[in-house]
Amino acid sequence: xxxPVEILxxxxxxxxxxxxxxAFEDAQFPHRLHHARDGLxxxxxxRRTETHTQAPRPDVILMDLNMPRMTGLExxxxxxxDATLRSIPVIVLTTSRAxxxxxxxxxxxxxxxxxxxxxxxxxxxxxxxxxxxWFRKVALPHPPEVD
Numbered sequence: 001x002x003x004p005v006e007i008l009x010x011x012x013x014x015x016x017x018x019x020x021x022x023a024f025e026d027a028q029f030p031h032r033l034h035h036a037r038d039g040l041x042x043x044x045x046x047r048r049t050e051t052h053t054q055a056p057r058p059d060v061i062l063m064d065l066n067m068p069r070m071t072g073l074e075x076x077x078x079x080x081x082d083a084t085l086r087s088i089p090v091i092v093l094t095t096s097r098a099x100x101x102x103x104x105x106x107x108x109x110x111x112x113x114x115x116x117x118x119x120x121x122x123x124x125x126x127x128x129x130x131x132x133x134w135f136r137k138v139a140l141p142h143p144p145e146v147d
Contacts, residue, residue, distance in 0.1 A: 004030040005135045006056045010042040010063035010075065011035065019120070020062070020093075023127035029135055034058065039070025043078065046085055058088055059140045062130075065094040065101055073104055080109045087141045091130065 007024070011017050017035055024033050034055065036042035042063070045052040061079070065072035072092060079085045089111040094101070097115045105113045114130075117123045134140075 004032045005060065005140075006058045007031055007033050008042065008045060008058035008061045008063075009033055009035050010037075010039065010061060010067070010072065012038050012064065012067040016064070016116070019123060020127065023124045024131070026124055027128045027131040029131045031131075031135065032056070038067040039063075039072065039075035039078075042075055043070075046079075046088075059142075060134055061088055061090045062093050063090065065092060065096050065105070073101070073108065076105065076108045076110060089134070089138075089140065091134070093126075 009017065009020055011020065021033055024031055034045065036045050042061070044050045045055045046058070048055050063072045063075065072094065076090055079088065079090060091112045091114060092105045092110045093114050093116060095116050102113050114126060117126055
C-alpha cells in the first residue's frame, strides 16, 4: 500500500472524533481521515458541494448511526441507492447494540457493523483490526478514470 487510504468519518460526537483520530494515528498505516459531522454534511462531502468542493472520494466510510439532521441509517439508504456512491464500503461504528439497528444496517447493505467498545484499549484494537483488514488485505474499489 503506497497511497494513503481516504477515510470519511461521519460522527457528531467531538470526543469520538478525537478518539478515532488518535486511534488511527496509533494504527500506523498511511491514511487521510476526513470528518463529516452528520449525514447531510457527509452527502455534501461525497457530492463535493458547499464547503467540500475539493473533497476526495473516500475509499471507505466509517459512520455512526445516531446523528442530528440525518441519521446514519438514512445516509446509508441514500448511499446504496446512488449509483456513483454505492461501491464505497460503509462500516457502521456505533454505540447501538440494538438488533433492529444491526438488521437494518445490513439490510441497507452496510459492509460491517461494529459496536463501539467502551474502553480506549478496545477501541484502539478495533481501529487496528479495521486497518489491517480493510486497508491492508481488502482490494478497495476505485472508480474508472474519466477523461
